[in-house]
Amino acid sequence: MKIVVISDTHMPRKAKTLPERLLIDLKDCDYIIHAGDWQTVELYNELKKYGPVIGVTGNVDGPELKSLLNTKDILRAGDFNIGIVHGHGTGKTTEKRAIETFADEEVDCIVYGHSHIPVLKEINGVIVFNPGSPTDKRRQQEFSYGILTVGERIKAEHIFFKEKN
Template identity: 30%
Template sequence: MIRKKVVGVLSDTHGRLANNVIHALQDVDYIIHAGDIGDPQIVTDLARIAPLTAVRGNTDAAAWATALPLETLVTIDPFIFFVLHDLMCIDLDPVSAGMHAVISGHTHQPDNTMRNGVLYFNPGSASRGRHGSPPSIGKIYLNDNQMVPDIIVL
């Protein structure tokens, strides 16, 4: 029996959670926010849609944000996701650590790359792209043995 789940992935909201982002996440089973959230209300609003894991980004310096981890693991059986804001700050080898995916943000540019069997996924910025990239989020479709990543331009 194939189990299907959809993980919504976003980053770099910087205090803005547009209606089109909320609408695009309505079908997800889980949400991962890869930092630079900007406003605690965004955490509340996303958690109303689906279970949420969020990490702190480099601009998340307010007192509410210090409760968020800089990096974390998310397991959605059988997949293990390593989540951090800035991929340049990763301090482990995802392959050796048994990760299936590394989720990051920071660059405001989407990236969807497989390297050595590990998915490196950056959804881009949900609020404002950079270097010509429009705002975007991501979804990762999970089946029993497969991850299918998708970048969604807003």
């Protein structure tokens, strides 16, 4: 099972269209996870053309997205639970807030966004994954998104690229 993971797209403010590199992976994915800060509902509707979309709202998402999506969600993929949250808030780091969101849940992977900083690590047997942003790299050298490959285990990887289109 191939899951494309994106976050912090901020469209249309940061990009009018999805990057070509991302479109390649969207064409053959089983699920799409968006970890918040879409900005408008149009991207949600566009992503649904490629596959089932599981997403959460972030701190810049308006009422229309908030009526469609939760602030946190869990995707059951194969034998695994993938927790999804944007990670915004006050106090602590974005990563710590994301981890604490699922402290009382059985998850194998936590996907979060907000910082636009790609992260891949394992903490106490749980994969902690921030895909970065495919449209707003901020202080990062490259744009990025993620792929989760789910089989006997979950394999997480980043896809880095220099140009949006």
